Amino acid sequence: MILIGGNTTSDDFAxxxxxxxxxxxxxxxxxxxxxxxxxxxxxxxxxxxGCQMSSEGNSLTLIGLGNSQPVIMSI
Amino acid sequence: xxxxxVAGAIFNEERNRLSNNENFFYTAFTMNDAMQIMRxxxxxxxxxxxxxxxxxxxxxxxxxxxxxxxxxxxxxxxPDDDQVLYMSGRLQGAGSLIRFAKNDGDIRWWAKxxxxxxxxxxxxxxxxxxxxxxxxxxxxxxxxxxNGGITDSAPYEDVEF
Numbered sequence: 001m002i003l004i005g006g007n008t009t010s011d012d013f014a015x016x017x018x019x020x021x022x023x024x025x026x027x028x029x030x031x032x033x034x035x036x037x038x039x040x041x042x043x044x045x046x047x048x049x050g051c052q053m054s055s056e057g058n059s060l061t062l063i064g065l066g067n068s069q070p071v072i073m074s075i
Numbered sequence: 076x077x078x079x080x081v082a083g084a085i086f087n088e089e090r091n092r093l094s095n096n097e098n099f100f101y102t103a104f105t106m107n108d109a110m111q112i113m114r115x116x117x118x119x120x121x122x123x124x125x126x127x128x129x130x131x132x133x134x135x136x137x138x139x140x141x142x143x144x145x146x147x148x149x150x151x152x153x154p155d156d157d158q159v160l161y162m163s164g165r166l167q168g169a170g171s172l173i174r175f176a177k178n179d180g181d182i183r184w185w186a187k188x189x190x191x192x193x194x195x196x197x198x199x200x201x202x203x204x205x206x207x208x209x210x211x212x213x214x215x216x217x218x219x220x221x222n223g224g225i226t227d228s229a230p231y232e233d234v235e236f
Binding site: 047049050051052054055056058059061062063064065068069070072074 | 076078079081082083084085086087088089090100102104115117148149150151152
């Protein structure tokens, strides 16, 4: 799969049209596999700027912005 | 609160063999006018293990001047030396590649590509080569001066300086 992170202002995909970080996966044929938005409220994440697999491939690490501050997540 | 910008530089090393197999994050971002490169322990107490600050050599220019732009886009491992990382992106307004040591952040060298405005992708070849890709905007400096600020063309719309 190919994992893509970014920022959405779609109120179809996310709950409202303000900024939400999102992550999605497509397979190598381009078929949508899954997508997830992150709330921009209490544990805010308004954008994802980078994602990379960990050194041994056990997790995905994300860097983004929440409340205008850098946020690191491991999922 | 400081003004932060992130550009994608993140790497998680699950086991560092020179540090008791500890788990670390390596990341970089800008805080106000300086770039911060750091290693953070991936633990219940995510302390900053080391931190380097990259500052402008001069402050003669405006903060959004071409020369002062910096974006840490990627942090990636040297496939031939697991104690070394590369950071690729932009420094001093030019596409740049920095090679630094994992355990103390010491910069071993910094390549500044004067005819590259930024680096947006990288790939390792099978022949010890590291390929970087980016763009070149030769008129950018003049455009910025004419417009009195940052142009609205890519790649600047997502980053504040």
